Amino acid sequence: MRTVPALLTAAVLATACAPSTQGPAAAPAPAPSASQDAAFDLAALVAAAKAEGSVTVYDSSGDIEDVAKAFTAKYGIQMEGVKSDSPETAEKMIREHAAGNVTIDATMYEDGGVLVGQLLPQQIVHTWIPGDLAKDIPPENQNPLMALAKATIFAYNTKLSPDGCPAKNVWDLTEPEWRGKVVMQDPLGKPTVLSFFTQLDAHGNQALEQAYQARYGKPLETKEKSAAYEWIKRLSANQPVLTGSDEDISGAVGAPTAKDSKIGFMSISKFRNNEEKGYTQAACTGMQPFAGFSYPKYAAIATKSKHPNAAKLFVHFIMTEEGVKHEIAEGGVSGNSTVKPLVVPEGLKDWKSELFHTDSAKLLADFQNRQVVSDFWRINHG
Incomplete structure (x- = not known):
């Protein structure tokens, strides 16, 4: 049986075992809001990213390898896409942050509870919204930044x-x-x-x-x-x-x-x-x-990334059809409302009405109640 790594287990036990009616003082600190550059310049971001030279992104899906190839082909920046389950990714990012030796620049992260209950409040990662795409990203997808839903x-x-x-x-x-x-x-x-x-x-x-x-x-x-x-x-x-x-x-x-x-x-x-x-x-x-x-998959950047601009450029890329198509080619929807679904699985007629949908506003409650439902x-x- 697969289990949650030790660091995450401790964090979950510290919060989720308490009843959902607990007062605000007992709850984790709220996750910070997604940031957005006051004056966004894509050309300047590309130049800064190229100067950094590379970027590494962890994702629970092997599709990230195809995203990496497309990113490198487009920008000439070496991107490594690594398939890793969410618990293992979180534990590695926590350890790297504590050691000050960060190798994971960004993550496509599907465990929203841990994201808003631990990684964001502890400033291990942050979310960032590309300024030129903000108008195309519905408010409910912005904090934290939902790159896509599977x-x-x-x-x-x-x-x-x-x-x-x-x-x-x-x-x-x-x-x-x-x-x-x-x-x-x-x-x-x-x-x-x-x-x-x-x-x-x-x-x-x-x-x-x-x-x-x-x-x-x-x-x-x-x-x-x-x-x-x-x-x-x-x-x-x-x-x-x-x-x-x-x-x-x-x-x-x-x-x-x-x-x-x-x-x-x-x-x-x-x-x-x-x-x-x-x-x-x-x-x-x-x-x-x-x-x-x-369920949403969120894009987050390591706070101590050595390639922060390349990480931002990756986020910009995945929020466009050119980037996200590699993740939703077999079903899924983009967090960018202008990107239309590419395929619907055999038998599923309507994504919106036939599925139960995750509410990002309730992710912290997910984190707090996880141990209860696990037990x-x-x-x-x-």
């Missing part, structure tokens, strides 16, 4: 279920017929799934209650704190198969050798396996009350 989708095998997704409602997945047949990443090692759980409790309870009423014909009755916690309890107790990678999920669900119908809870990017590997998988479109969830999952899955 999604985790409920998916099924179209060959084994030719009439459509065999699960029509998220509560179906808590029923005996789906015991041991939901395949997903272990939430204890996947920050975006933990955030999904806490966000559900923050602003998804009404939708879950309505879906329950539609499924069972009666109102939900629960001894748990909310509909979200009741659904999490039932899902975890139904013994989902936990993996360490979305690739494993995709293989279990959509591979040509698959014999049993399963529901996968996997990254939007794995739909590429249909073309590359001959898989037969599609999104559970129409599933009530959502077919999955979207709740662990107890019920055990």
Whole structure:
């Protein structure tokens, strides 16, 4: 089982174990606002970045390698893109900051809770908005700066279920017929799934209650704190198969050798396996009350970066279609409203209405409540 690195565990325990009703004095300091140059000059930034010579960016997706190639080709500045899970990236940036020996100049970071609860308040990183693009970035995407949003989708095998997704409602997945047949990443090692759980409790309870009423014909009755916690309890107790990678999920669900119908809870990017590997998988479109969830990926710059201008130029690049297309080519949306989605995964008809969406204003609460929901999952899955 993958676990959160020690430094992050200590930080989470120090804040998240406290009840969500705690007073302001017990909460982490608020994250500073994103900065913006008073007078932005792209040509001057390019020149300054070239003088620095290189830039290194960590990202949880291997797509960063393609971004790096495009960045280097465009500007002649050597960019190294490194694939690294969010917890490992955070721990490395914390250690480098403390030692004053920073090698990671910027990060594409998907764990918003740790970003606003630790990295930004402790000034390990900061976010910066390109002045010439500010008008194209909606206010809700500016603090912290959301570079793009990806999604985790409920998916099924179209060959084994030719009439459509065999699960029509998220509560179906808590029923005996789906015991041991939901395949997903272990939430204890996947920050975006933990955030999904806490966000559900923050602003998804009404939708879950309505879906329950539609499924069972009666109102939900629960001894748990909310509909979200009741659904999490039932899902975890139904013994989902936990993996360490979305690739494993995709293989279990959509591979040509698959014999049993399963529901996968996997990254939007794995739909590429249909073309590359001959898989037969599609999104559970129409599933009530959502077919999955979207989560932001934020762009942040190391405060002690030795290549601050090159890092800023990278942020500018990723906020344009030319840069972000390498990250959203298999599904996703840019934080820049003028950049249109390039592709929608098979079966998912509408990104906005069919997904549950992360609210960036609730990221600090995600951080504070993470240990609570982690323990709740662990107890019920055990």
